[in-house]
Each structure stands twice: as C-alpha cells, then as structure tokens.
Amino acid sequence: MIAYLTRRLMQAVLILLGVSIITFALLYLLPADPVRQIAGRSATPQTVESIRQQLGLDQPFVVQYWRYLTNLVSGDLGRSYIQRSEVTELIVARLPASLLLMVGAILCEVALGLTMGLIAAVKRGSVTDQTLMVGSFIGVSAPQFVVGLLLLYVFAVQLGWFPIGGYGTWRHMVLPSLTLGILGAGWYSRMMRSSMIDVLRQDYIRTARAKGLARGAILFRHALPNAILPVVAMIGIDIGLFMSGIVVVESVFGWPGIGQLAWQAIQRVDIPIIMGVTLVSACAIVLGNLLADIVAPFIDPRIKLR
C-alpha cells in the first residue's frame, strides 16, 4: 500500500511538473503582454521596460520557468500581476468554497444520477426509462447558466426556500450543487444504466434470485457494487470536467470559489493566477483519480493496486 502510494504520488508529481511546463510554455507564447496591463495607458516605454525587468519577463523561457519552479518548491506561487497579492493567499481564500461546492455537486449528481440510472435499467424499455432518458439529456443539454438562474428564480426568489446566492450555510449550497449536479446526473445516469443493464444479466444475479432474496437486496447488495465501478472511475474524471462548470455556476450564485478567480485571470492574462489555479486543479484531478483508484479495490476485490 505504502509502496503503491509512493509510486502513485511520484507519478503525480511528474504529471504536475508536466502540466506546469506546458502551461507555462503556452502562457509564454501568448501574444497578450501582461506588462502592458500592469503599466497602464499612460506609461512610457521606459516604465514598461522597467516593469518587465522587475517581473523578470525579459528573461529567456528556461530561466523564467526555473525561477517559477524553485519558488514553487518553497510554496510560493508568485504575486498576481493585476491584484498584486500573493497567489497562494488568493487561492487559499477561495479553494475551500470550490471544494465544498465540488463535494456538494458530486453528492448531488451521484445521488440523482445513480437513482435515475438504476430505475432506468430496472425498468428498461418502459415509459419510465424513456422519461428518465429524456430527463438526463435535458440535464446534459441545458446551459448551466440558464439552469442556475432558473433554479435561483424559482426556489430563491419566488419560493424563498434558499438564499439568492452567497456563501456560508448549507442552504447556500443547495442550489449551486444542484445546478452542477443536474448536468453530472445526466452523465451518471446514462453510465449507470448502461453498466447496470450489463450486470443484471450476469449469472450471479440469477444466483441471488435463486436464493429468494428480495428485489432491493438483489439490486443494492448484488448489482450495485458491480455496476458502480465504472461510475467510481468517472468521479475521478468528473473533477476535471467539473472545473469548467464551476466558472459559470460560481458566478451565478456568487460563490467565492476559484472558478471566478480563474476566469477573471484568463480575461486579463494574469499569468501567476492562471498558473496557480491550473496547478491546484491539476492537483485536485490527480488526487481525485488516485482516490478513485484506491477505492476501486474496496468495491471490487479482484482489482489489485498496481
């Protein structure tokens, strides 16, 4: 186990290194000049050059990257060009909110998606199945901005069940999690249905039925753990997909997560923030996948950690 973890963590470090190199290189190639954003309209070329020097942006790529990397090792992600604050500070302030939202969203989509997929698989071909299918496709096809606003309008403005955006209590979390969850639920339910159908025709399900087990026991104890494996792998993947959804949802609900930070940074070529957020989300994705891989053997004992 420890050996496995060490190996995986080492791989993770390599992956992060790769991500940082590629990101850094891409940002380096970007034609937009951050110095001009900093210097403002009235700056003289002299000032511009001076700022460029101070930021070390006049250095060759390798030097810049090496400096970034050495700082990174000591936990220093640099300072934002626009906000002028420590990137670490900005991310640390916003990360908990995003993680919380992620957890909420994953709970939502897993709960919704699995239930829908399960029912659809069991009632395969029926009207219920068709309805659920249309439902999951609506979830996937509906623009999140609209879904978010709609939920907000109905449940917060009209019914007043939840606050209109903001952050703090569990009530703030419901609607944004749901908005993200509706999209994910579409995916999960289709995946679940597909793998459930496969599992339901396996011989061991027949055995379980032959034992005279109740339908619930067959579905939840025998079929679900077998069908859920691809879904667990999906949760790892999901974290990556999640990063793009978060931008929209966070802004609709005024959720103080890193999505908004990233989006603003992208718009304004705030390279240190882009780098920081990229690395943090890469970390999350890598850890998510690792977690999915670690959990898998607990669900299916045939799987070995390799």
Add this chain to the structure above:
Amino acid sequence: EEKLDPNAKQGGAITITYKDDVATLDPAIGYDWQNWSMIKSLFDGLMDYEPGTTKLRPELAESYEISPDGTTFTFKLRKGVKFHNGREMTADDVKYSLDRVTNPKTQSPGAGFFASIKGYEDVAAGKATGLAGVTVVDPSTVKIELSRPDATFLHVMAINFSHVVPKEEVEKYGADFGKHPVGTGAYKLAEWTLGQRLVFERNPDYWHKGLPYLDKITFEIGQEPIVALLRLQKGEVDVPGDGIPPAKFQEVMADPAQKARVVEGGQLQTGYVTMNTTMAPFDNVKVRQAVNMAINKERVVKIINNRAVPANQPLPPSMPGYDKSFAGYKYDVAKAKALLAEAGHPDGFETQLFVMNTDPNPRIAQAIQQDLAAIGIKASIQSLAQANVIAAGGDKAGAPMIWSGGMAWIADFPDPSNFYGPILGCGGAVAGGWNWAWYCNKDLDAKAAKADSIVDPAKADERYKLWGEIYSKVMEDAPWAPVFNEQRFTMRSPRMGGDDKLYVDPVHIPINYDYVYVNDVQ
C-alpha cells in the same frame, strides 16, 4: 465649509454588489471600475470635485497657488487631518506619496500622469528615488514644480494615483498595502474576506465634519449582475455596482415603480471604431470618412436599448470642450459609397473588425459589420478576450479596425486633454501603445501642448475652444468613427436617499459613497 444635505441623517448601512473581484485598494495601483471610487472614499487627494459634478475643489489642500508661468503649484494643507491609524497627515506624506507612485518599483499604471513634474524622468529611469520638483516647504505646505506648464495638473492632483498614503503603513505591509489600505478618507476598511465581501466603516475622525452619512457599506463580490438585480428587487441590495444588466433593462423600465428608482446620467465615455491609419486601405482618409458615414448610429443605439446617444466627435457631451455645433459625418450610404469609389475601392474591400467578447460589444460589432457591408466593406469580426484585443491594437500590423467598447476610454478626469494623449497623440502610436488608430499628427500634438500650457483658470474657455478645434481637426482626418456616448443607468433601493446626481457622479462611479444616505435610520 460645504453645506450638508439637510435631509440626510447619519447612520445606516447599505449593500453594493460587484461581479469582479476588487483587485487592490492601493491608490497608486487600483485602476478598475470597482475600486476606483472605493479608493476615493478610503483616501483623499489634494484636490477633488464637487459631488456629482466635474468642478474641481481643494480637498486635503486648503488652498493652492499657481505661479504666473503655470509651472509652480503651492498647496497649503488642511490641518488636523488624520490617517486611519491616528497619525496626522503632513506635507511629507504628500511628497512621499508622489515619489512612491512615480517610482517604477511601485509599478503604478498611473505613473505617466505625473510626467510634467520636474524630475519625473530621473525617477522613471530609476536614477532618483524622489521627484526633484516636489518639495516640503513646511509640514503643511508642499511646492510642486513642473517642467512645463500643465493645465490639467490640478486634475492630476485629484486622481486616485496622487492620493496621500502614510509611509509607515506602506512600509509595514509592503506589496500587500493594497489589501490593508490606510488613508485619510471618509471610510476605513473594516473587513475584507477575499472573494466574498469588503466592509467599509465610517471614519469617525474624518476631517469633513458630518460626513460620511452612512455607518457601513458592504460590498459583495462575485455577483452576476442579473442576480444582483433580483436581489435588489427583493430588497437585499441597495445599489447594483455593475448597473442594470442589458437583459433586464426593458423589464425594469417597463415597471413604473422600478423605473422611478433608475437614475440616468451622462458618462465621460465615447464608443468608437478605430481605423489603423497606417494600414491600407485605411491609410486613405476618404476610406475612413466613408466608414464614418456608413455607420447607422441610431440603429446601434437602438440595439443597446437606447442606453446611449449617438456621437459625432471624440469628446462626450458632458466633457468641457465638447462642440455642440459640430455636425460630424451624417449617416449617408450613398455618399459613403461615392467616397469609397473615389478612394479606388468601388467594390469595397475585405478587412477585420476586432472587438472585446463581452455583451453587448459583439452585437454592436455585428451591427457595424452589417452597415459596412452595405457600402461593400466586408469586415470579419474577431471577438476576443480583452487582453488579446489590446495586444492586437498595440501591434502596428495587428488590427485594421477595433470597436473600443468595454476596453478603452472612460476619462480619468474631466478634461478634454484626457481624450487625446495616449489614444490619439503621437506618443501613443508606438508598439504596445494605446493609439490603436496609429494616428500621429505632429501639428495637433503641438497644438495640444499649447492648449495645455494655458494654465490660468480664467482662460479655461479659451483652452477648451482650442481643444475643440483639435478634435474637429481629428475628425477631419477621421482616424476614429465615434459611434455613441454611453449613458449610465444606476438603480437604487427605495431606502436610499441623496441627490440623483450622486448616483451618476462622473468621477465617483457608480455612486459617491461619501454623500449618499439611507432614509430609514431612526
């Protein structure tokens, strides 16, 4: 002393929302829509404007004197002004603040405004650490010598970049001063939860007795404008910092109760299309004039729900120097076609129109595109992130046409010169500059310098006239096609009081925090 509003009561708290993060509250650095007026409430400069107007008045300076040649300004400081940390502000702080903002290490985007101060070049080049032209005469007197007469200098003393900061706090927080601002302003920062909210509290020691009215202002960050409006309608928010979102504009205006709470005002803003005068075929003035005539500005205005007025010159109407009599280029497709033919393009040509990607700019660009197509100019649209458009504009061969909306010019201060220098003058027509038309007219530059050397306030009208002429000449060369001047529509909750003009204050955007109040305090 200024008269206070007899209806205003002190106390109460309001909530204001913004979509984007507040980057910094360091007056030397903050240059965004949201932090601009926040900084104005936390800090003070030597000069300021009368609330809701563009009229200059002394602020931290009690009085000032200008030498006859217009190169020496002597400011007498107000006594008993204290920073939020309790220390009294002195002339040394003024000097320190100006030295700091011009020092390249500070990386201030506003350093260039101080270029007329003696010794600026040395500081900018890193050869000196202080401005030779700024001297502390005594603890309450500062003398500033300029290297050339500068009529806008009092305005410069009113912009945020020149606001006074206490040295000890700056040194204490270093680069994080922007997160721990300490000034002399009406409010002080009480709380800043990154990404969520900022809370301003009344500065009890504010030198301007009786101000501010409000006890507390909460800025909630990261709110989508549409959602902010929903919350306003529910009474959770008092002012939507980003204004009324276009998508909700019709709805609000259709409801008399809501409409009554909308305040409309002019803005020191012009939306225009730049044409790269160094790039064929826009190097031909006839082509540029044809473009000016081809754009149906009325329709463009209609597309943004009439939230603007058509423009025919660079200056917005509320800017001194605006020429009411100027006719500009009338919308005339036939004539535009004729001009194009004269220029040797009877069948038009293909070109590109760059635009920033936030609504409504791409829509406006499409309307312009269609108008240009009517005279044969096939402009393909490049709708890009702000930084990319700016990069293209600063590249001589980058962008033939740019729609300025969303990026450029809301004036830093209400003076006609503010629309010239970096965006129309030769100085801005350099790689990485902001003169996206790459328009460089040496005669006009000279004339501009001449106008700005008329320092005497008594001769202001003469100066404005001169500027008016400059812009008329610019329009003859037509490097821009001015399209409209945006109107501001701010909305306030029913409980908010204060003169309407405070809500469309031309310099305090979106509202003048120091003077607004709420009606429901006991």
Add this chain to the structure above:
Amino acid sequence: MTSPIAPDAPLAAPVIAKRRAGVLGRLLKRPLAVIGLIIIALTVAGAVFAPWLTAYNPNEQLFDGLTLEGSPLPPNAAFWLGTDLLGRDLLTRILYGARTSLIIGVVANGAALIIGTLVGVTAGYFRGWIGGALMRFTDLMMAFPALLLAICLAAVFQPSLWIVAMVIALVNWVQTARVVFTETSSLAEREFIDAERTIGASTPRILFRHILPHLLPTIIVWGTLGISTTVLLEATLSYLGIGVQPPTASWGNIIFENQTYFQAAPWLVFFPGAAILALALAFNLVGDALRDILDPTQRGRA
C-alpha cells in the same frame, strides 16, 4: 467409421430460412430508432438545404426585426421562431447554425471518441511500456485545463470552425480514453481473448473484432452525451475567440449570446436548446437501438 454424428433435430419450430437482416434493416424495425433517424435526417437536411428552406439571410439584421425599444420579437407569423437581439430571424439562424453544430457535435465529438477509444484500447490491451506511457499521457492531458489549451491555440491560430473542432477533439478524447482503458483491461483478461490468441488471431483483429464490440455500449453513452457537451463547449470557445466568429451562427453560440435574456426572450434560449436536445436524443435513440441490435443477448426483446 466415417459416419457423421446425427445432428440435433430441431424441434417443433419451423426453421424459417430467414437470414439475418442488415443492421439498418433491423434499425428500421424499431419505431424509436426510426424517430431518431428521422430527426438526424431532418437536421442534416435543414443544414444542407437551409438557403431553400427560409426566405431570410441568417446574418441580416432586419429592419422590422426589433421593437422600437430594440427588443427582439417573439415567435410570430413572419418570424416563426421570433428574432434575436439584432433583429435576425431565429429559425434561419438555427437552420444555418446546424451546419456548425453538426460539425462540432458529430464530427469533432466523433473524432474525440475515436481518438479516446483508440488510445484507451491500446493502453488497456498492451500492458507494457506502451500502455503505461499512453495512460500517463492521458493523465497529464486530463489534469491539464482544457480551456487554457484552447485559449493558447486560439492565440496562435486564426479562429475558425476547424480550429475549434480540433480543440474539442484534442481535449475531449481524454475521458473516453480513461473509461475505455478500464474496460479494455478487464476484457483483455477474459478467456475468449486467450482463445483468440491460440487460433493465431492478429492483434488488430482481436482489438477490432473482439474487444471493440464489447465497448460499444460505453462508446454509445459517451458519444451521445458528448454531442450536447461539445456543442455547448464550442460556444464557450467561440466566446473566447477560438471558434466561429460572429455573425456565423451555431446552436451553442445562439444560446450563449442570449442566455442572460432567457427571461426577457425565452425563445432565444429555448429553441436552440431544444435543437441540441433533439439531436442528442436522436443519436441516443439510434445508439440504444444499435446497442440492442448488436448485443445478441438482448435479442428477442421487443
């Protein structure tokens, strides 16, 4: 000693000499699949014949297309699906937009699916360094923010439909690869694959004839869900200046441009949204039917 063994006599049932009908033939026997095929056909026809189907030009900002206040018109006799914020006919834009969206949702998404499947199958089947390297590369790509890649590509290339299609294909294959990898590695352990090896089946044959068909259900799920996702992703990318530029219509960007107006002008979001949904559903119906048809254990299902 050479007499053959008597075969099992078929019992009772008449052996109708009906040989297997083609896959298409069997698809056509399923009403739901037929509906799906019809929707797909209509979409393609709409895209191809758009100029003949509508009197309007998709980019023409009609004089009478806006109210005096500059608001778009709701569906009416002249504009069946209403007009957009610039006074253009929405129906026309949706028809023309189908061209873009089909390329994104079907071609780019399909390409991503194919790349992902190939990578996943290869990595899952070849355990050694090839598989390891491919999977590490996939992990890297997965950890890498797609949006950033897109922005940088946009900065380097001229924005165009094909760039955005390429970007989508480049970023979307990753998830498919991961899922396919997992499934392939368990399939590769199955005994019938060993059996194929003993009869000397070549690796491509094993991969394409024996492993791929088993991946079909997964591929169908990912492929059909990918349609909606990619069509919407295109809009985000176009917004960032990578994809089709205004005024070219696509379903995604019609929604994207107008989503803040969904209360003031719901038709601007509803109709393109419905188009995306219908296309995705149609592919799903066909996919589901295909899955059943190609899955022999499900035969006999009505």
Add this chain to the structure above:
Amino acid sequence: MTAAAGTKPGAAPAAPQPDTGGPVLTVSGLTVSVRGDDGERAVVADLSFSLARGETLCIAGESGSGKSMTSLAVMGLLPQPQARVSAGSIRLGDLELTTLGERRMQAIRGNRVAMIFQEPMTSLNPVLSIGRQLIEAIEAHTDLSGSEARASAIEALKAVRIPEAESRLKQFPHELSGGMRQRVMIAMALALKPDVLIADEPTTALDVTVQGEVLELLRDLQREQGTAVILITHDMGVVAEMANRVIIMRNGRMVEQGSVADIFERPQVDYTRELLAAVPKMGTGRANAAAKPAEPAKPAAVAQVRDLHVRFDLHGGFFGRVTRRVHAVEGVSFSIAPNETLSLVGESGCGKSTTAKALAGLLPYSGDIAVGERNLAGLGRDERKAVRRDIQMIFQDPYASLDPRMRVGELVAEPLLIHNIGTPKERTDRVAALFERVGLSADQMERYPHEFSGGQRQRICIARALALRPKLIIADESVSALDVSVQARVLQLLKELQNEFGVAYLFISHDMAVVENISDRVAVMYLGQIVEMGTRDQIFANPRHPYTRRLIEAVPVPDPARRRPRFARLHSEIASPVRRVGDPPAKLDLRDIGDGHLVAAH
C-alpha cells in the same frame, strides 16, 4: 398458459408439508419456448414428472435436451427476455408456480426450492465475500440472528469440506479454486434446507475424490431433512450411485422414465439403450486398445515440454511486495508424439490447465517448450503464428472462451479466415461439415453462444479447434459437459481425426473412465508435479503411486447394483500450491520402473 385449476392464490407458501407421501413437486405438460431470430421454438416440450419427499430424481439425457431449461423453469428463472413457459404447469405442493407473481416466488426460491447452477464459475458474486453470500441466503429465509446465521454458514461450509471454514467466510470467490467455488454453491443450497433441491451438474468441476464426498453429502441431507433432489447429470456413474428414479430426455422431450434399476437393467427405449451402451466403463479401454495400429518407429515429437515451471506471484503485505507464490506447475516434463494421446489427470487445482495454457503460449513460463523442431521461446511474430496453427486448445470453460458477441458460425470459421484458408463459400461449407461432425446442425451456425446449452457450447469449441486440422490439440475437460452418447461420439470423432491426420492430443480430464478409453499414455499430476506417468495399461493396471490408486478407486461405477454404501471421507486437508517466497516445494524424483513407467518416490 395452463388454467391454474388447483391454485389457491392466497395459500401460505411456506407451510411445511406433512409427510403424506403426496408429491412435493408436480410438473405436467411443461413446455418452454425461446424466441430467436427465426421465431419461437420449444426447447422443452410436454414434460411431466412428479417428485416425492426424500426422493432423488436424476435427469439425464442428451446435451441440449432441455434439462437446464426445465430446472430454470421450476425456479422461475428462465433467461430473459428470450425464454418463457408457454404451456403446462409446475406445482409445488398445492401451489402453481408458473403463474405466481415475482414477489411470492421470492419467498419460495431458496426456501422451498433451491438450485445449484451448472456454471459455478460465474454464479458467485465477485464483489461479495462468500460469507456474506452464504449468510444472506440464510437470513432471507429464517429469522436467525446475525451470529446464528453466521454459525450455520460455517457449518454448511464445513459440511462441504471446505477447510478452515471460519476464515474462508471473509474470502472472495476469485480467491478460491474452481472446485471450492462449486462447493460453496452447494453449501449455499444445502444451508437453506429446502424441500426441493435442484442440482444441475453439481460435480462437473470436481475431481472424483471430491465428487464422491459431495454426493455423500446430498444423501445425508436427504436422510436428515427429507429433501427431494433433482440431480441433473450426464455421468451415468453418478446416476447409478444416487438415483431413485431416472428421467431420460432427448430433444426437449422425456423419452423414458423409471426406477433406477429399471432404467439400467430394462431400458425400454432405443435411446436409453444407446446411452447406456455409450457409458465409458473402466477396463473397456484396454480391450479396445487392440484396434489401434501398432506404433511405428518413434517419430519426432509434436511437442516436447522440459522442466516447465509456472508460478503466479501473489502481492501482499503492506508494501505490496511479492510475499507468496502459487507454484502452479513445478518442473513438468513430457513429450507427445504424433498420433498419440497423452492424458493429464489429477485433482482440481493441481496445475493441469496451467500446463496446457503454457503450452499454448498463453502464460509466461520458464523451462523449454518445443513444438515440432522449434523452441517456442524466441520465435518471431510470423513463426509464432505458424506454430499457433499447429497447436489448438479447447478451453475448460467453453462459455468463457467464446466471444459472446459473435455468431458461432463465425467463431468456428474464424481460424480459417485468419489463416487464409479457402474462399468464403468453402469456409462456410467446411464449418457446416464440422458442425455436423460434432453433432450440431448447420442452421445453428447463425446463433450466438448464449443460446446454447453447456454441452453444445463445448462442441462448438471442439469444432473450432478442429477447423485448422492442427498437429496437436490440447483438450482441457473438453467432454465433461457432454452426455455420454455425444461424449462417445465426440471421442470417436477425435479418434477418427487421429487416424486420418495423425493429430496428437493432450487430454485433460477428471473422468478416469474417459481417460482410460482414449489415452495412449497417462500422466498423473499432484500439486504441480507429475507423480506418475506411463502407458495407459501401466497406469490403470498397475498404479504405483498412492494418489493414482485413490483416483482410480474413487470412480463411481455406472451400475446401481454395485452402489457403494458410503463413500469414504477424507480427513486430511487438501494441500495448497501457495507457498512463501523462497520456499519452493521439494522436487520429486521420477523413477523408471520399467518400460518407461515413471513413478515418483513416495
């Protein structure tokens, strides 16, 4: 559907039957139909029988004759969506089962009727521990507390002679050998103490010694609980040993029914006689041996295996190091000449399949394997393909070795296609001919593997292996699921091919009678090593190693008159090939005791 005349819809299903002598289970006019591409066809037609308390009914008969379908119909577990009961009634006591709702059926399954399925490999849930699976079955039908259920699960495991029952509860199916899984399945059915137990080929995966014990257990259960047993088997030895009454089925119909003595002594129908005649009997092989032409001077071996080792590393412990190894094959050497049949026998888990797979090039091994003149190690891609053509393997589990998504016709034609033999037309013809030779009809080529019975699938695998006319066929338990008549015909076919083309066989089987019938030489394996090897006569007439002797003694005799009163139970535990790293098993020395008869020291 039959009019459910005697059904009392509200009757309590679980009321214990008084021992009135009335039948527990009555099947009458049962017809089961399956839907395929070519419409519906009946696979069981008009079947009627009844079962009394404490009785053992054996169903024997042709493979594919509907035995499994019948039992699935009783359980209400016919494969969906294809199959259904189209006529007839199944009554449990007074209760009509064919029309019973799923919910009420649930209460009956396991509780009153339990079943052991034909394919034990896939019938256990891979993600649940066997303890879990056992206990839940008990809990579903009794109101025992958790610990009581656990106790009775342990008891059930002990009853099927799984050693260390208590710790086994925590294990997962994949951690058990095939034979153990089979026994877990049996334990599960027994623990429920049902009124009726249906056992579908419960001992196919077991070697004769364990088979005997399991059968003994069934008898115990019957004695103690009065359970009625339906035993489906093609092993006439088992029938003779166990049955009170016997049903013989063919083509979905019952052809004969009678007491075990009647069937064996006075068969009425030709088919039954044919079946009985086909039963391989120990000793008859030697008699037939004369038929085989005398071996010519020793030609070059088709395959030569020298000092073969196959080990599987088990990663374990906290650091994921290799702590233990399965020494599946430990230094096996043999060679097979053309035209020769070498049989490999031994108990379940002794490494027979592993040896076969290594020979077929499917496992990494150490040692030398030469095919023809070529050593398998270090062959190029093309050469390996050529060698593949010469060696074909028939896998132990026919279902698992057929791609479920391909039609069986395509599957059988595939080797021809791969090796570019013939035109498509010729290939089809050849496949059709092969089908007929293994006793399937050509029109079944269009079906998929899951549409066949266990025995039919096995024949498909055989046809596939024959398609290329290889030089060596490795047949791993290839006739175990076939009824004796088909088995006889298939064995006959194999012999014919040997005579025609000189094919050599490596024949792996549990069934000593079959082995005795078919082999030229026999190798007995125990714990990964060969303990005795020699010609058939040497092994069967003169077994020297005690393990060999036990194997031969354990073979049930297909004669009810010679029924053994009680099968001797073993008390030693089954030895395990799993050992710690650095602790390889001692190498056995084989000694030639004359004429190439090799025996390990013991």
